[in-house]
Amino acid sequence: MTRGNASAFTGAMSPSVRLQEMIRVIRGARTQGEERGVIQRECAAIRAQFRQADNGTRSHNLAKLLYVHMLGYPAHFGQMECVRLIASPRYNEKRVGYLGAMMLLDEKQDASLLITNSIKNDLSHSSQYVQSLALCTLGCMGSAEMCRDLAPEIDRLLRASNSYIKKKAALCAVHIVRKVPELGELFTPASRSLLSEKNHGVLHGAVVLITELCERNPDTLEQFRKAVPELVQIMKGLVMSGYSPEHNVAGISDPFLQVRILRLLRILGRNNDTASDAMNDLLAQVATNTDSSKTAGSAVLYETVLTVMDIKSESGLRVLAVNILGRFLLNNDRNIRYISMTSLQKIVQTDHNAVQRHRGTIVDCLKDQDASVKRRALELSLALVSAVNIRSLMKELLLFLSSCPPELRAHTTSGIFNAAERYAPSQRWHIDTILHVLTTAGGDVRDETVPNLIQLITTATELHCYTVHKLYRALITDISVQSLVQVACWCIGEYGDLLLRGECEETEPVQVAEDDVLDALEMVLQSHMSSPATRGFALTATMKLSTRITHNVDRIRSIVSIYGSCIDVELQQRAVEYNALFKKYDHMRAAVLERMPVIDKSSPGHTNGESAGGSIKEMEPTKLTQEVVLPQGPANQVCDLLDLLGGSGEPLQPSPALSTTALGPVSSTAGGDLLDLLGGLDVTPVPPSVIVYEKNGMTLKLQTDKQTDTGMTITLTATNSTDRDITSLTLQAAVPKSVQLQMKAPSGDVIPAHGLGQVTQTVLLNNPNMVSLKMRVRVCYTSQDFVCQDTVQIDSFPSPAW
């Protein structure tokens, strides 16, 4: 075989040597600059040569230019030369000209149209090799216009030419159909008859063309369904034939043709029972008889499996196909394992049980060295999770998480969370799993994980003790994983009392003192690893502990006051508010920092656990004088109140009016303001009153007075018959949703003993919808050194009620 040099006849004159010489020189350039210089010189010489008349070196000059082009340098000035060379009668010039056209011209260049005529002529050339050049070029870069022009020529060649040309014409037709789909109809008759050819090249081309036609035109598809038996015959011939030296590849007779026929059968059998039936036996035969020890056989088996799964095959065949994929999973060849998993992924929804049988192997592939294989195994494993296998599969997934490549971690964590959420066998398992993920890969979890986990923890009421113990232990081990630290802080703040109690059913209790717990939280607060959000969590948790611990409240007070001058604005604001809670509103602190109720997953407060939780708890001191803050009481009480209000999930409506919180030292100016407001009311004759509450010597009476059609004024009067003053009296009220409530400031918060005085508070009601009026009043007071809190329901009002 020649090495591509010109024949010895022309010896030193051969320009091909000059091409190779140029290549050598270019490669010898030591720097980019040197190379550019050489190429510039060469291009100049080539341009000069192009301008000259024909001197027999044109093809080699163009070849040089093409080499330069491949290196990435501009070569557009060679386009016209391509056109000229294509028109040349000499084969060697045509050859390079057509190559140049394929490399330099694409359908967007104007010059490409100029070669249409040459191609047309060459399609009818006496030499089949010239015809071949034209066909190849048209099939590579022919524009839609060129295709339309030359399609009849191609059709002619499809019918009447030798095999060498027919096979090329068929593929050229494929290109034409891709460019101009309407021309498909032109080629349909010819392609049908090509199926009876014996030549493999032609047959292959025909099958590719028919595939293309059927994919684009449903009518054509319908027509070619009739050809299924013929295709089955051809395929059978290939599979059953003995050794054929011409087409044999690793024991498979013409795997290229086999695969294309299988692909065509897939398209024809899809959604069609008759066609699928006709190919059933064949597919079974191929599946069983094909030797898959080498890639060629595996390629055929792979295509068979794809076809079986896509057509309406009988169940036995489907099981056979899935088993082949299962066998592939055990193959030593990584490629085969990979494509097996991509195929299983496609059918895991439709043939779930069949794929489940191979779960063990799939899970083993999680440990494969190859990253692509690992990724596929992960996808499949997540798709295979079910209620039955959740425990064992999760073990594997968690194991995988600890050693998985960084680019897969986020996907793995979110997959694990989804699976856990859907199939968790128990709440404890669920919490354990999430905690495990946070400890292993807490940096790669989604933002919603923290509120989701908090929500989960609140619902698992029996596990509060267990959870807080686990989280405390995790916190003192490592405070670098923000998500974990945030959840831990929240839990400790919320359930710190359970931690300090020193007993736990589900796990080994810790023996910690209050100082230890506060130490842990302070560590988080001060650590440079903690993000601002995390520090917010820690500060709020510290504050919450003030109502759950007994001895170290002062320590908490000092922590909180320190952060009152923190640079971080959020922390500073919180600290200032908490400080206020200690100083001015100490009596409310217990109520405000009470245990939270179970968070409903769909409630607005849920989407951003911490800040919503904070806002439910936190009060803004600036608004205190305007709002009645109704803190979340113990769960059952809240529910009852909510029942009253029509079962809504929202917290009690804060009353917009001046409120009960103007208690304790009220500045005179504030009092003045209050009095001004009260000055606007009409005074009516005293209507009858009713006693609504009587306990511990404290009596609360209610008087109603109807002012307008929809408005009412109620006066609550509290008296004290004990021998000691009742102090810290607060009254709060709740009414049905459509009713508007306005509570005026009470006259005071101390009820003198022995009935010597009373406290009154006016409540304005507006009932525009005229609903049935009910009211709940919560009284809170200190009597005989006991803090009392009670709720009273008022269903009927003494005088005109609606």
Next chain:
Amino acid sequence: MHFLLLFSRQGKLRLQKWFTPVPEREKKKIVRDMTTMVLGRKPRSCNFLHWKDLKIVYKKYASLYFCCGLDAEENELLALEVLHRYVELLDKYFGNVCELDIIFNFEKAYFILDEFLLGGEVQETSKQVLSRSIEASDMLQEVCFGRSCLLSVLSIIFSVVL
């Protein structure tokens, strides 16, 4: 098949065949992406990759990477066979082909490829038939070239004589 690329271990392009119309700038980008992705693979990884909506199949032969881009429905294992067949053809033609052969005879590599694939599809599945037609084309080229050289040599002689 959308494209077929050959590049060296250093990322130097040795052959590029585009079966779909792609703007020049896009071609350069694809070549860059392919070389980066393929050269970045660990030695015993599998030969398949995903890139945008294409399946990428690549195989290393000595110092050359053969890389092709496929549609979603095409068979990756068969693509490996296609690449292998091309290497066999080159090997038969050049006799123990090496990278230098392809560098210095790039146009031959293209001619062989154009006999094997047309519009991204396999034209001929028989190795022998392919080799014969490649030989025949070369013979035709020799004859043509020889003839034209003979003519130019003769014209030189005549011009000297006259």
